[in-house]
Amino acid sequence: MSIDTSVAHVARVYDYWLGGKDNFAADRRAGEQAIQAYPDIVYSVRANRAFLARTVRYLAAEAGIRQFLDIGTGIPTANNTHEVAQSVAPGSNVVYVDNDPVVLTHARALLVSGDQGHTNYIDADLRDTGRILAEAALTLDFSQPVAIMLMAILQHIDEAEDPNAIVSSLLAAAPPGSYLTISHPAADLAAQQMAQMAERLNKLMAEKVTFRGRAEVARFFDGLDLAEPGMVRVQEWRPRTEAEATSPAALWCGVARKS
Numbered sequence: 001m002s003i004d005t006s007v008a009h010v011a012r013v014y015d016y017w018l019g020g021k022d023n024f025a026a027d028r029r030a031g032e033q034a035i036q037a038y039p040d041i042v043y044s045v046r047a048n049r050a051f052l053a054r055t056v057r058y059l060a061a062e063a064g065i066r067q068f069l070d071i072g073t074g075i076p077t078a079n080n081t082h083e084v085a086q087s088v089a090p091g092s093n094v095v096y097v098d099n100d101p102v103v104l105t106h107a108r109a110l111l112v113s114g115d116q117g118h119t120n121y122i123d124a125d126l127r128d129t130g131r132i133l134a135e136a137a138l139t140l141d142f143s144q145p146v147a148i149m150l151m152a153i154l155q156h157i158d159e160a161e162d163p164n165a166i167v168s169s170l171l172a173a174a175p176p177g178s179y180l181t182i183s184h185p186a187a188d189l190a191a192q193q194m195a196q197m198a199e200r201l202n203k204l205m206a207e208k209v210t211f212r213g214r215a216e217v218a219r220f221f222d223g224l225d226l227a228e229p230g231m232v233r234v235q236e237w238r239p240r241t242e243a244e245a246t247s248p249a250a251l252w253c254g255v256a257r258k259s
Contacts, residue, residue, distance in 0.1 A: 003101050008205040010156065011074045011100040017045045022075050022102055030204035037197035038190060040248040044234075047249035048152050048183050051234040053079040055181050055255050058227070058238065059147045060088040063257070065179060067146040069136050069170075071097040071126050072153030076106050081149060086116035093118040095136045099125045126153055127161065129169040145177035152251065154220070155185050156207045167220050171258060178258045179227075182220055183234050188213040189250035217252040224256035 008030035012023040016031040023031070034041050059065040066089055070081045073096040082094035094117065096107060107121040120139040124132050133142075140146055148170050157163040171180060187194060194211055202208045218231050229237065231254035239245035 033200040038193040044249040047247040056084040068094045070149040082119045097122045147179040183253040187211040227255045
């Protein structure tokens with residue numbers, strides 16, 4: 001698969017914000033444009049990664065989940081889903097999904113299976129839920145609870161593509177006792193700056209963004225039981241440190257159980 005370095009890609013822009021080296025000039029240009037519009041974007045991205053680690057730890061340690069479907073994983077960094085889950089509950093199985101060839105290259109090298117559990121990677125788009133579920137079933141047992149992780153990815157599905165139907169399709173394949181975890185950039189936090197950032201990213205990035213307000217994000221959890229503290233900003237979801245709790249991040253999040 002060829003890599004088009006002339007157009008920014010979300011996984012590589014995130015890598016730039018996180019201080020990584022797996023990005024190109026177009027990604028850095030888009031990343032800098034976003035920072036100029038919303039200087040706290042770097043804190044938001046870091047807070048999102050911290051939320052990911054906390055929620056995986058909660059799901060593995062407290063909710064008893066041993067299977068994770070992480071869609072839109074991005075370029076592997078520290079505290080990846082499989083690392084956290086398998087450190088808490090050895091034997092946990094994790095399937096990652098992304099559609100960036102740079103992510104694929106890293107995934108093949110880093111996301112390996114071992115005694116701690118099976119880890120697999122699917123090269124697919126979130127919109128192709130049928131393919132994702134069929135290939136994930138080679139690693140995950142969908143007769144048992146699974147955690148579906150949609151971390152800062154649903155903003156790349158606009159309303160015309162019906163993001164709620166995509167989430168419903170994924171949930172329909174998961175049995176009772178499964179969980180849905182979502183983080184989503186907010187349209188109603190730092191609203192003016194976030195709107196300007198979205199406008200800039202949509203000019204420079206291959207994947208367009210649609211930020212959503214709290215009520216819109218809450219709809220993804222309809223019919224599910226939200227774990228405490230409910231749907232909140234990512235920094236407010238069971239923070240472990242004062243630094244995590246006081247981040248200026250502008251993302252909504254929630255972790256909910258299918259009953």
